[in-house]
Amino acid sequence: MKMMERRNFKTLLLSAVAIYCISVQALGAGSSYPLMRMDPNLDDKASLQRGMQTFMNYCFGCHSLQYQRYNRTARDLGIPEELMLKHVIIDPDVRIGSLMENNISVDHAKQWFGAVPPDLTLVARLRGGRDINNRPDWLYTFLLTFYEDEARPLGVNNLVFENVGMPHPLVNLQGVQQRVCKDVPQLAANGGEIRDPLTNEYVTENLCGEDLIGRGISPLQHVEGTGELTPDEYEQVIYDLTNFLYYVAEPIRADRERIGVYVLIFLAILYVFTWLLAREYHKEYH
Numbered sequence: 001m002k003m004m005e006r007r008n009f010k011t012l013l014l015s016a017v018a019i020y021c022i023s024v025q026a027l028g029a030g031s032s033y034p035l036m037r038m039d040p041n042l043d044d045k046a047s048l049q050r051g052m053q054t055f056m057n058y059c060f061g062c063h064s065l066q067y068q069r070y071n072r073t074a075r076d077l078g079i080p081e082e083l084m085l086k087h088v089i090i091d092p093d094v095r096i097g098s099l100m101e102n103n104i105s106v107d108h109a110k111q112w113f114g115a116v117p118p119d120l121t122l123v124a125r126l127r128g129g130r131d132i133n134n135r136p137d138w139l140y141t142f143l144l145t146f147y148e149d150e151a152r153p154l155g156v157n158n159l160v161f162e163n164v165g166m167p168h169p170l171v172n173l174q175g176v177q178q179r180v181c182k183d184v185p186q187l188a189a190n191g192g193e194i195r196d197p198l199t200n201e202y203v204t205e206n207l208c209g210e211d212l213i214g215r216g217i218s219p220l221q222h223v224e225g226t227g228e229l230t231p232d233e234y235e236q237v238i239y240d241l242t243n244f245l246y247y248v249a250e251p252i253r254a255d256r257e258r259i260g261v262y263v264l265i266f267l268a269i270l271y272v273f274t275w276l277l278a279r280e281y282h283k284e285y286h
């Protein structure tokens with residue numbers, strides 16, 4: 001009996017440690033790169049529609065949205081079902097009520113990229129961290145910080161997802177970004193810039209990429225003349241795409257927040273009557 005209990009305890013302890021490790025890995029994955037803020041707007045249907053279009057054109061070949069259905073998306077985004085069937089689904093074998101799955105083969109994907117493209121239905125929540133609002137900042141920053149890196153098999157790397165096994169899918173739109181390396185003054189422990197006492201010149205060090213952020217220098221630079229869009233236009237495309245993935249991760253969110261307001265108003269009114277009733281009761285026993 002004692003033996004059994006000890007074994008059970010051991011299993012429990014091991015499971016707890018395993019669950020902790022997995023969740024820490026999932027939540028804390030990525031680097032400590034400072035994320036750019038992205039405030040989603042689920043009322044902006046045009047933005048969500050543009051985001052869906054970008055997703056279907058540039059991401060869906062590799063990434064599915066297997067927990068989301070086409071008709072639900074059409075309804076929430078205000079797209080008539082005929083248009084969805086004609087321009088988004090296209091394949092006559094796929095129904096309007098089907099899940100948004102693709103046909104990529106796991107074996108091929110492994111061979112091509114070294115990793116299987118994960119389903120992205122929940123990625124905005126998974127990468128939202130521990131914050132209660134599940135901010136999509138990670139996703140937004142990820143999509144903006146691909147840079148050229150000859151050392152990687154696909155020629156690109158990413159500032160928030162080091163050594164990502166994914167090509168930059170929107171490089172034609174954004175153009176090429178390169179990691180900046182610069183000579184900057186070395187900092188002393190007190191934060192001051194170090195100078196050579198004899199020549200009075202700054203003592204410099206060569207810093208690259210994310211190490212430059214603390215010095216107020218942008219870690220990436222855009223190569224002039226590459227890309228079809230200006231940086232501002234590209235940011236808008238990524239805003240819309242992130243907005244769409246944020247919607248997909250929790251399609252009920254807009255409804256939930258709207259209903260929440262009514263619930264709070266109801267509770268406020270109920271409070272008045274409850275208080276009046278309580279006052280009546282108090283009269284009885286005074």
Ligand code: HEC
Nearest residue numbers: 058059061062063113115116117118123163164165166169
């Ligand atoms: C050519 C195939 C391909 C295309 C196209 C593609 N991806 Fe990926 N993506 C991958 C692979 C493979 C991975 C896994 C990378 C890894 O684990 O190193 C990945 C990983 C990701 C991740 C990280 C998921 C996570 O939490 O680990 C995100 C986010 C992502 N892709 C978004 C997108 C978006 C958005 C698009 C469209 C703009 C897109 N991808 C287009 C292949 C692709």
